[in-house]
Amino acid sequence: MRKSSVLLSISLAILLGGCKQVSPFEQAIKAGSLTSQGYTVLPDADKVRYKNVILRVPSEWGGAQLPLDKGPYLSPVDKAIHNGDIGPLIGIYNQALFELQNPRVKVEYINFDMWTDNFRSALAVSLSAGKAPAYYIARDLPQTIEQGMYADLTDIMKGWDQFQNQPEGSIRQGTVNGKIYTLAANELGAVVIRYRKDWFREIGVFNEYGEPGPRSDWTWDDFRRYAKMLTKDNRKGYAGAIGSMNYAEAYGIDYYVPDQTEKYTWRFNGSDPRLLLALQSVRDICQKDKSVTTSVTMGWTEWHNEFDSGRAAMISGFAPHIPRDSILNPTKMGKDKPFRDTVGMVTLPLGSNGYNSLQPITNPIGFDPTLSKDQLRAAFEWCKSWFYGDMFANRMRNAILEAKLKGKQSETYVEYLVLPYKPKENLLDKPLEQVFPPDYLGVYKALRAAHAPPLPREFGLAEPAINELNKAVVALYSDAINTNTDLKSLIAKHGNLINTNLLQFGGKQDHDKLKRYIEARTEHYKKYLPKYYDKEWKQKTTSLYRLPAGN
Template sequence: MRKWLTTLLVLILVFALAACSDNKSSSGSDQTAKDSKGKTTLRFATWDSGEALKIQEEIAKKFEEKNPNVKVQVEAYGDGFDQKLAASFGAKNPPDVMYMWNFPAYFQSLEPLDNFIKSDAEMDMDDFYQGLFNYSSMYGKVYGMPAGFTTRVVYYNKDLFDAAGVPYPKDGWTWDDFKAAAKKLSDPAKKQYGFGVRPEPDTYDLQGFVWSNGSSFISEDGKKINGYMNSPETIESIKMFGDMVKDKSAVLVGGKNQQSGDDIFKAGKLAMWESGIWPLEGFKEAKVNFGTVEMPAFKGKPVKGVIASSAVSVAKDSKNKKLAWEFVKFYSSAEAIKMRTADLPVRISVVKEMKTEQDPLISPFYKMLERSNDTPAFLLNKNWDEINRNLSAAINAVMLGQDADKLMNKAVKDSEKYVGQ
């Protein structure tokens, strides 16, 4: 779901061209281009692949059924999503509608949706989880309708817990509980471990741990990293995972020549695994006897989480803005939301109808949603990409057992020149 990050040159090109583009009114008439069958082609770009892409294509077909004069061209950009999207913006030939997450980087190339929303009586904005709009709005304007989200929880293998005589984790547990269980559940001789640590974790995902320990990577006003990124609490949050690898209560997963954590969990060799909603269906298909639980807490501190959210947006340079809005509206409908299984429903009515929150495997994700009210760093500073390169390099080295204090302080020193720009 996180497609970090476009190259600096491409982003500069996007901003330069977007700034020069004319700000066309969303109430203007569409200049539709029709194919040989007289149908209007609507381009929709997604980063999805595999089964998730098939679902996107099914949603496109449903929209075509409701709009016989429209052909939706699904463009699967995959891992090259950001680069391809940025290049299309720069060339003034973007898809009409696209998946979106990095609004600070792209919002100048997107059409604000506020006028569409206000003039569309069918769009019930109160039916969406309101916190999700924090991730798709910039400077008071909505640039994307929430499409899906996930928080992060701990998956645990019940069979491994039973075999080791370790009680299942419960909401309200602590990181001390987590580490103690991981140690009891590890048996390196059998290549079985209590937890899986990513050697190159996404710093975005790590923010939940840091917030839970009372710190953050950057100040709330986005103007300071010294005392935040290198605070004792931040360093403790990161260092504990490298320490678990050292004492063999955890194993590195998902790096070069390493199996993914998902695959090792499926194979019954990983007792606990931290992730979003994405692997849940795969674990069911693999017939793993598993449960989910909300994230552990640092002693005496409230648990906090981070949201991975996606939205659908309309390109400012689209020649089919009204039609693009109709597609965005359909994509936000209960019918389309029910078709998607790789993320969690964004509409309250759908959650209630499907009784999603009552599913014991899903409930912890919604509990973590209630705890996810901090603002991610990339929304606080326009130069976060540059800062994050240094932060990522430091954290990757910490996961491999190097000195956390030295590395995090160096990351701050190397990044401070970007903070005030």
């Protein structure tokens, strides 16, 4: 009896003690604060229950792009394994790793095409149906932000150790009325000029590195001269939509300026004498010099085809593409023409007024505004890990190994060259200087040092839809190139169109916001482009950017 009572009491004590020990565990489950260690000991049913933060990852950024069909194998995973298709498997591994690091999170890959024309309506439909991914490209800014399609990230961003590494342009793009909505993706880029080094050697133009090609501080006039020199019977100096890389951009001409009548916020900048010069210069280049191929039936893919088939000496290109081509397609320009010695890159030409349009851009990423707090945090953690953290390192490590096994150059060098963040670890076996020619490195050095001017949206000013405005401006340039109509009447005609269709914002001009915006620009130019400030901007603030006295 005694024995049994002792046993009973002991077992009771154990039970009670056990209860006491169990309850914090239960609490941890309820609060969702289990560590990875605590999570792994849970029974399966509890594990399923515990994973209650759904993170929908777009398969384009962070997805495991498994083969579409399984073919003769058991499953797509099986196929990837036996095919030596390690990339998607690393994606799965990364997913498992991330879920272990964040036990409450359950990652789901979804297909969401972010590059369609109707991005905005497609996103709106997915958002209202609750089917949008947790994060996606931020396009059509700032209107999409104003319509509530992106979550406010201000607090998360401010408390992030790599916030300072964000390209300034990317931050400015995604800032509306002082609040930050976007994060930079993993490629630092800009539109640059891709040129043929061998042909620049022919015309005897060399850059500051002693290699053939234009100097990084070349001007629009140099561009025009070189284009003409490079034009020969079967090839043109430049191929491309001349509206996208033109005089106006080099000289920093804005397409809209404060409305001097104060009726609207903005008016088309039709009275700027530089605009007239820009149109004249573009018209001359096409009609007199005949050094440019340009057509409405050609797009970027075609421009690149023109360049690759040797019918254009310069085209506009996207900065990361050129180093990537030099790694992935080293014999693209011909067996006897190594890519890095044949194709060069340089930043866009400058204006002679000291303006420099170079600004680093990345694809900005925004987050689903309907996410819960936990989901938002998880999505942000995922982005960090994917862009420069553990997942990034895994991908890079695998890329190096895989390339070695398959006997190819590894793309990793490019990833490190264009990364806007500071990665946790450096996995490269040799410095980038040994991989890329100085002109590639020079562009990236300049890109990292460049600064982006303030945008009206940061001060709460409305902006016209950028795509629509671009279309309208392209139409103006197209008319200037393809007709002989008097340029002033062209400006008047298209200006009227832009004013009525794109700049007719309701409401009165907000004097204060406008003033702060102009002051911010003045500060920016004083600090970073003093030559431009002295030569032109100072005078502009008394004319085009003069604030009306009223209000």
